[in-house]
Amino acid sequence: MDDAGSAGAGPAEVVRVTQEVLDDAVGRAVEAAVAAPECGAVVTFRGVVRDDDGGRDVVSLDYEAHPDATAVLQEVCRAVAAETGLRVAATHRYGHLVVGDVALVASASAGHRKEAFEACSLLVERIKAEVPIWKKQQFTDGESEWVGL
Known part of the structure; x- marks a missing residue:
């Protein structure tokens, strides 16, 4: 997993899985x-x-990421970009997150909103289905469960 990247970076630097807090600068x-004049x-x-x-109260999530998660995320972004012909990028966080923390930032750009919305939705669904990141929910009653295994 690669924690490199900074604001204003290109797709290669932002398409990653990281323990970094996904704040407004990362967004x-x-x-x-993905921005472009057109x-x-x-x-x-x-x-x-x-x-x-x-219906269960959640206190936190723990995300585990496979060492190849960044490479898989990059491939998912490339595939969605190739399929749609649009610019897409995403960053996914792993580690311990609490209520209100951002776990995923995904963006798509297009000439018009419909295509951008569709591409962003497709990107998020593919990330959830293909990137090897697993989520364990911690509940207020002390129990926990893995999701999506």
Whole structure:
């Protein structure tokens, strides 16, 4: 996993799996990686840890990432970009996250909003399905469970 990258960086630097807090600067860097003069729409998704899942109160999540997770995320982004013909980028966090923390920032840009929304949605779904990152939810009652295994 690669923790390199900074605001204003290109796609190669922001498409990564990291323990870094995904703050507004990271969100702007992901958006900057997909921005282009011909793109009138930039759609960004931020996946935020919520306090409830299926009626159970969640206190935190622990994300585990395979050592190849960054490489897989980069391949997913390349594949979605090739399939849609659009610019896409994403950064996913792993480690211990609490309610309100951002776990994923994904962006897509296009000439028009419909294509950007569709590409961003496709990117998020592919990340969830293909990138080897696993989530363990911690509940207020002290129990925990792995999700999506």
